[in-house]
Amino acid sequence: MFRKISSSLSRSSIFPISTRPIFKSGSYPQSLQQSSRLRSSSLRIAETQMSDSPQNPNPAAIPSATKPELLRALEFHLGSSFSVDPITPPPNPLVIVISGASGVGKDAVINKLREVRESLHFVVTATSRPMRPGELDGRDYFFVSRDEFLSMVERDELLEHALVYGDYKGIPKKQIQEFMAKGYDIVLRVDIQGAQTLRKILGNSAVFIFLVAESELAMVERLIDRRTESHEELLVRVATAREEIRHVKNFDYVVVNAKGKLEDSVKRVESIIDAEKSKVHQRIVRI
Numbered sequence: 001m002f003r004k005i006s007s008s009l010s011r012s013s014i015f016p017i018s019t020r021p022i023f024k025s026g027s028y029p030q031s032l033q034q035s036s037r038l039r040s041s042s043l044r045i046a047e048t049q050m051s052d053s054p055q056n057p058n059p060a061a062i063p064s065a066t067k068p069e070l071l072r073a074l075e076f077h078l079g080s081s082f083s084v085d086p087i088t089p090p091p092n093p094l095v096i097v098i099s100g101a102s103g104v105g106k107d108a109v110i111n112k113l114r115e116v117r118e119s120l121h122f123v124v125t126a127t128s129r130p131m132r133p134g135e136l137d138g139r140d141y142f143f144v145s146r147d148e149f150l151s152m153v154e155r156d157e158l159l160e161h162a163l164v165y166g167d168y169k170g171i172p173k174k175q176i177q178e179f180m181a182k183g184y185d186i187v188l189r190v191d192i193q194g195a196q197t198l199r200k201i202l203g204n205s206a207v208f209i210f211l212v213a214e215s216e217l218a219m220v221e222r223l224i225d226r227r228t229e230s231h232e233e234l235l236v237r238v239a240t241a242r243e244e245i246r247h248v249k250n251f252d253y254v255v256v257n258a259k260g261k262l263e264d265s266v267k268r269v270e271s272i273i274d275a276e277k278s279k280v281h282q283r284i285v286r287i
């Protein structure tokens with residue numbers, strides 16, 4: 001764990017403890033500069049590398065000591081070895097909740113994020129809704145019957161679940177636990193109702209991102225273009241979206257997914273993840 005450089009040296013043979021030196025220009029101990037005991041082959045290599053480097057621009061620097069010698073002397077002077085361990089612990093796994101009104105582009109953003117970012121696990125939601133053309137069981141959702149879904153609820157296998165536009169949707173807990181244990185960050189894609197429930201369950205331990213279109217018109221057009229909803233379903237979704245936009249205040253971040261700017265939105269989400277990873281006070285999530 002710790003550098004062993006100085007441990008092989010008898011400290012008292014170089015500097016008596018009572019007379020620990022303060023190194024100044026020109027006063028670096030001759031014994032340390034010249035001692036053949038210090039010159040192992042690896043030290044000589046390092047020394048050669050240093051002597052090849054451009055002239056030291058700092059006139060106050062110690063003139064002819066090698067880097068290993070300097071390191072050893074500093075360690076000796078400080079009374080402890082320099083550790084090669086990381087200065088800060090690795091960041092905790094994150095739980096990232098991505099939400100927003102229907103048709104705002106949650107799937108589109110998440111699918112792109114999947115392409116550009118490793119070390120994220122995208123939780124596959126269980127749903128009782130029928131599969132849409134192009135969707136794949138186990139990739140887009142776990143498609144289960146209503147009865148199967150209700151059994152999962154009874155067995156307490158879901159972190160949260162809800163009835164959304166007549167269909168059940170829920171998040172399997174086991175998947176999150178397994179991937180967090182492997183060090184993955186977890187991405188959850190939920191509607192706004194789901195995000196509200198998750199906020200109650202997870203509090204500030206998770207990161208909540210709210211996706212919005214640049215305007216209401218843009219959002220409705222996107223839904224129409226998708227051509228997966230009937231006229232009545234569109235009416236319900238638009239009315240719900242108008243109401244849901246007020247919940248933005250319960251989120252940590254808002255990302256505008258503007259028309260034709262999907263990649264910018266994904267970059268913005270990535271920046272949020274990077275910032276969260278750099279936080280001094282990390283979120284700690286327990287599922």
Ligand SMILES: Nc1ncnc2c1ncn2[C@@H]1O[C@H](COP(=O)(O)OP(=O)(O)OP(=O)(O)O)[C@@H](O)[C@H]1O
Pocket residue numbers: 100101102103104105106107108109222223225226257258259260261262
């Ligand atoms: N930035 C964008 N520019 C243009 N089209 C977009 C953009 N983002 C998403 N879309 C398109 O808008 C439509 C709706 O997107 P998507 O299905 O990802 O929304 P969603 O939020 O997942 O919807 P739902 O909650 O109803 O499943 C899709 O056809 C998608 O390709």
